[in-house]
Amino acid sequence: MSIRVSALIGAALVLIAQQALAEKKYGPGVSDSEIKVGQTIAYSGPASAYGVLGKTEAAYFKWLNDAKGGINGRKITFISRDDGYSPPKAVENVRSLVEGDEVALIFGVLGTPLNMAIRPYLNKQGVPQLFPAAGSSALNDPEHFHWTMGWQPNLHDEAKFYARSLLAHNPHPKIGILYQNDDFGKDLIAGLKDGLGPDADKMIVSAQSFQPTDPTIDSQMVILQNAGTDALFLFTYAKQAAQAIGKMWDLKWKPETFLHLGAASIGATFKPAGLEKSVGIMTAGFIKDATDPRWANDPDIVAWRAWMKENMPGTDTNDSLTVAGYAVAQTLEQVLRQCGDDLTRENIMKQAANLKNFRLGLLLPGSLINTSPTDYRVVTYVVLQKFNGTSWDEVK
Template identity: 50%
Template sequence: MIVVRFQVAVLFAAFALCTAASNPVQAQKSYDSGASDTEIKIGNIMPYSGPASAYAVIGKTEEAYFSKVNAEGGINGRKIKFISYDDAYSPPKTVEQARKLVESDNVLLIFGSLGTSTNSAIRKYMNEKKVPQLFVASGASKWNDPKQYPWTMGWQPSYAGEAKIYAKYIMKEKPDAKIGVLYQNDDFGKDYLNGLKEGLGAKGSMIVLEEPYDTSEPAVDEHVVRLKTAGADALVSITTPKFAAQAIKKAAEINWHPIHIISNVSASVGGVIEPAGFEISQGILSATYIKDGSDPQWNADDGMKKFYNFLAAYDPKANKLDAGIVFGYAAAQTMVKVLQMCGDNLTRDNVMTQAASLKDFAPDTLLPGIKINTAPDDFAPIKQLRMMRFKGKAWELFGEVISSELGH
């Protein structure tokens, strides 16, 4: 009898081992700092104050989306603790906040921090610490460098790729154009400018004046006047929201009506066009990869229905005209997708592995036909855009979905 019981016990033990071996994710949980059976700590740095504070809505939307996820049970049973700090769009402050998040708050990763110069200031630190700097809210080309910086990944289309699309548009529509460029005098502005020049190629002489401005300046009015005086009849405005709105207003004030292209980061109806004035913004051009929350054409769209329901429940005071809200929602959905893919292996290394394994992921607020794809040697999740023209009180899409990487 004792022998029989012993044999049964051995059989049960063997069965348990086989079950564990066949389901390793279930059998063993792996955690780094910031993750546990009950919680995932995510860090974030945003310009809640300072010259780029118009983007603060992105962080607020992401916080609201994570609240929604938590209310629905979290990610594989774990609640997200979202810790977001203000850096006032100042790189030294960004460094200070990143250190606080990594060394004091012990976050698993830093997600969606905004700005090119600000994220540049912490990239080396994040990679030395081997902490994911995921889905950077900046379109700088430098975030797609997995060999040198394997812990840093962008999210949106690259600025250089977007600028190549604008170069092609101008050469096609106005081959004799005299281009004036208003650009922010930092990594963000220079990345766009380089992409524009690359797109123009042998026709680089079409640029008659490059006019830089600093974010410490109260206004860009004098720069706009100089561009008009230089004889430019096409204006490429590589600006953040505050300065984009100023440039639109000043051009109207001095009765200057060039082909006016604004960068995608300043294409927000609520954040730029509405403050500048609908009437003087007619015909302005840009490119996008996300749906316009103010456009009724999306009212019957399943993804946007989910977005509107989210706003009603978790951020009812949000201005749906603001493109930053649509952006923040899609970025947060992408972060949640990656964490879901991690299962119970919530190590920093596995977070990066899953982030580099996204296949045809389509957040609710991306334009139809635009999907997120990554690979171990491809850290550029979104590579497509569509041109658009401002008409009435909304952007009107035209043309086909085009690759921002190739500029064609």
């Protein structure tokens, strides 16, 4: 009798355990039918060219809902608001998204200064700040900011990569730097100096700053030329990069030029500057360029083009930001799929920190995403590439 009772009790305990495992766990912004995702981004203001990121991500989530029924049966409600590239406005938007709309997470916010402004609030509230369109190494600091994870190659490593590439063939360069006077620009300068080594300050002959709202950077470019710069680093976003390229052309000045990867867009930077004027510009490539003939028949680019034609007709497919927006949205999709029915904010961060050999087809071959609770870096693989007037050539 006691054996039978014990067996029944054991079976009941197993059943209870199975039910507990199968139980759905939801945090704010999640239900049986919905996952709310919030974003603040520059649809206006000095960085408005990057608003196409938000538009692409919105189109992707809409397609995901319509074509695939969302993620694990739940539709994505994507709430994206304009901050005009203003940190105070970004903070205001994020507070409204978290406290008013009760989103599950904040996604794809543009710009280092804006992400740094919202980071303290989101970490205090325990809200995931996932995959910002910013490369500051400070956005990958899981020890101190558990709830914040970047996506693109980080700025410090990017600039170190440029320094090594330059020194490999020019051990005594005369370096000029045009940089945005905020955490974004300063992080790149720190990485560059780290890569140049102990003689960095001797090599840098001039460093000229600007504010994002400055109407022009012409005077800074003249100073950099007059300093004898033969290696120029443009630590800028698209607007100032286009202005700098145009001014170099006017000055008949052609230093070896390295451009921050976030501004290395044919559509957003080189076309406004002039394709002919942009020949020879170098950057750290990490994602396939849809204009490059070598990817013309690539299955992932072909699929992306078909998707763009159907879901974003009329959008300039030469703009690499559309490729980036598509890829980063796919990354969030993977994280949420891995969550299954446990969509607490804690598990969303846990899954973001447990991406294993995840391959995004639009990243360059050889790029695999591997994250861990102690290493939040997402995209780490880069190659040096040079613009040839129509597309990019890899620099061997």
